[in-house]
Amino acid sequence: MLKVGVTGGMGSGKTTVCRIFEVLGIPVYYSDERSKALLNTDVSLIEQLRSRFGHDIYTRDGVIDRRKLGARVFADEAELNALNALVHPAVFKDFDNWALLQRAPYVLKEAAILFESGSYLDCDYTILVKAPAALRMERVMLRDGLTGELVQQRMDRQMSEEEKERMADLFINNDGKELLIPQVLRLHELFMKKAGFNG
Numbered sequence: 001m002l003k004v005g006v007t008g009g010m011g012s013g014k015t016t017v018c019r020i021f022e023v024l025g026i027p028v029y030y031s032d033e034r035s036k037a038l039l040n041t042d043v044s045l046i047e048q049l050r051s052r053f054g055h056d057i058y059t060r061d062g063v064i065d066r067r068k069l070g071a072r073v074f075a076d077e078a079e080l081n082a083l084n085a086l087v088h089p090a091v092f093k094d095f096d097n098w099a100l101l102q103r104a105p106y107v108l109k110e111a112a113i114l115f116e117s118g119s120y121l122d123c124d125y126t127i128l129v130k131a132p133a134a135l136r137m138e139r140v141m142l143r144d145g146l147t148g149e150l151v152q153q154r155m156d157r158q159m160s161e162e163e164k165e166r167m168a169d170l171f172i173n174n175d176g177k178e179l180l181i182p183q184v185l186r187l188h189e190l191f192m193k194k195a196g197f198n199g
């Protein structure tokens with residue numbers, strides 16, 4: 001199964017691009033959403049998190065207390081790294097299991113931290129969705145009702161666009177001028193060919 005990673009900075013339009021691929025029948029694994037779910041469903045991950053961060057990060061009902069866990073790792077890089085070292089492999093495994101169940105020429109993995117987490121290594125191709133920083137900021141402010149300052153702080157914590165550009169194989173320009181659908185169709189054609197569907 002051909003695996004394609006899709007990434008991009010905050011507000012670049014990763015999810016929007018993936019929705020277009022979905023219209024073409026291509027299954028998309030949304031890493032952020034799935035990793036949040038795994039914190040409550042992956043028995044092995046839950047055990048590891050409990051023993052590393054304390055049993056009280058789960059409520060009596062067995063639901064993760066994200067606020068408590070967040071407070072524990074927020075200001076401490078070593079703790080955050082420890083959390084990532086447990087969560088990322090669980091997500092990799094979950095993605096591989098999910099991919100095996102899909103009936104499609106190829107699948108997409110949408111991840112904000114595709115490069116940072118190392119998950120790009122498991123992909124045959126990576127796509128970077130690009131948009132100018134000012135436009136990305138405007139979109140996120142509008143979508144999430146956040147101040148420019150807060151969005152800027154979050155953007156500053158992400159890997160630089162230059163570094164992502166160096167690591168990506170393919171690009172989608174979502175600058176609000178170039179149309180998205182023709183760009184997605186071109187890549188779809190490429191992946192269909194690579195997957196052996198020459199149509």
Ligand code: ATP
Pocket residue numbers: 008009010011012013014015016017112139140143174176180
């Ligand atoms: P994040 O990483 O913050 O979740 P993202 O990269 O997944 O963001 P989207 O959620 O797809 O980005 O897009 C951010 C916002 O910008 C959304 O509200 C989306 O509808 C809007 N948007 C994205 N692309 C375009 C476009 N080409 N034209 C108009 N609006 C767009």
